Amino acid sequence: MKLRSIFPAAAMLCLALGAAAQTPAIDPQVPPMPPAASAPGGSGTGAATGRALDATDLSAWLDGRVPYALKSGEIAGLVISVVKDGKVLLEKGYGLADVAAAVPMDPATSLVRPGSTSKLFTWTAVMQLVRQGKIDLDRSVNDYLDFKIDERFGKPVTMRHLMNHRAGFEEGIKDLLGFDPAQAQSTERYLKEHPRPMLFAPGAVPAYSNYGVALAGYIVQRVSGEPFETYVERHIFRPLGMLHSTFVQPLPKGFPGRLSKGYRTAGEPPSEFELVITAPAGSVSTTAADMSRFMLAHLGQGAVDGARILDAATTARMHSPSESAPPGFGVMAHGFFRGTQNGREVIGHGGDTIVYHTEMNLLPGEGVGIFFTFNSRGKDDAVYGARKELFDGFMDRYFPAAPAAVEPALKSAVADAQRIAGSYQSSRRVEHGFLSLLYLLQQSTITANPDGTITAPEATGGTATYRETGPQRWCKVGGQQTLMLTEVDGVKTVIDSENPVSVLQQGPATRSAALNLGVLVFSVAMLLCALVAWPLGALLRRADRATSGATPELRRLRALQRGAVVVALLYLGAWFLLIMPLLSTDVGVYRTAIDWVVGLLEVSGLLAVAAAVVGVWVAWRLPRAGATRLTRVWAVLVALALLGVVWIGVVGQLMTWNLNY
Structure with missing residues (x-):
């Protein structure tokens, strides 16, 4: 689940769970608002020899870096595990899993929520069933479902499209994340009741999709005949000895380990347990020690200590590109992000919920894997910088890039x-x-x-x-x-x-941010000025013991204009109140239970249209009512502001009937 991307604060002038390997993405599982996700690493072209990667040096390096990052970023804690050459090199915890109780982070027992990194278990399950001949990557997913995915572009969506995030689905946030188990929908119900519109033809354009991954998990369930959570436990967790890992939400009673609390910042109260409704896309609870087992299995051609989850051929296939990309560009590899950093091949997947932030990357050529999770977002979203710096620093220390020649810029x-x-x-x-x-x-x-x-x-x-x-x-x-x-x-x-x-x-052009932001700012500024000008003018006239000198008709027109302004401001204000929780990534607010609020606001667009009609009529009528030139100009500006509100409502999809957002 990538959470940042769906909605950065700047976007929220007034979501989203990203998407990807190194950057935050409101997959909120919160999406993003957008920024997009990154593949694991840049496109380095050369390699150099760094320090020897051993437990002593790595521990000392982390000790000198992590505590400062946690303190300066107001992050409560972190767990990390590193594997090398088929063995665990280091598993360590820093900071606190429970700030109030002063419980330290423990890599063996502190359960964390790695968000979208959970997707790798879903894709591993898919590849197991591909190996058994039960799933064909290039067959229409509709052949495996008990409901139909839209084929509006005349092309079917395939499992390969889902793995590559190229099914063409639009993003969505409603009912993605919750906190009350009694109100949480099952993944099956979510998929059937919240179908995502198709923005692109399958295979044409990449668009990160939690819905698509949840769809793949549901197909695993239908093809295997087992509940998805049970399938992963029986065929991945249990064989690998991952006894502290589960997709079940909330955690089953008596589940081994202790859940690390998740925090906005270390100084704030902890978050409630986040229920990821698109469970196959991001609901795992696990430990750093368990993730060591998973990394070792993928680095060990599908097996570790005699326990096998994939055969060598299927593992190699899974790690290979499942789509094409320009030379030097990151590519999807059957659900993994595949790229190069410092001249080394890197495959992996990052993940974010609201409060947990994770990175898992494998270097197959070096037999090395690294996993770490922060349990806090941090002050001013400090975790995103800390997360990137930790992996980049690890690579630069142990797998540095060779000096690269600077290519000359083109004359054109x-x-x-x-x-x-x-x-x-x-x-x-x-x-x-x-x-x-x-x-x-x-x-x-x-x-x-x-x-x-x-x-x-x-x-x-x-x-x-x-x-x-x-x-x-x-x-x-x-x-x-x-x-x-x-x-x-x-x-x-x-x-x-x-x-x-x-x-x-x-x-x-109609969706230009500059145009629409300009329209919104102008409209709000003009309407607020109008709202303030009327009582202010009345006070000034009272102080001068003067009257407006307006005719009865002119007073009626002004009253109508004032009413239109109030309606428009209330309309915008109500929408702003609905959007406000998203400014602090409070995604759990957006669920079916508030459909009546959203529907009421959508219908209220008729009032905004009526207000604009009144404003235009008043501006047309004022010259005939003997208004001064200044009053007439002012009325035209107010009318334009009211029309601007309607424009924003139409282009911004506020004036529509759509409860599937």
């Missing part, structure tokens, strides 16, 4: 920079329902610089500068990350070497 860079510059929307987005407004206002802007470089946003915040080293191939200055401009079905598209699960697409 200045002109090419103008071509790639623009505003883009993520392919992992919501286009139906009120959450569309958030994606509408939050877009990624690539800027052309006078020297021929470009500036682009980074997934973890901030911006980076890129130089053109090949035709519309832009390399990050001081790094290996690469952006490439291409076209998909005639749409200008930017792909990222570190993100195989989403792309940036140029949207239509």
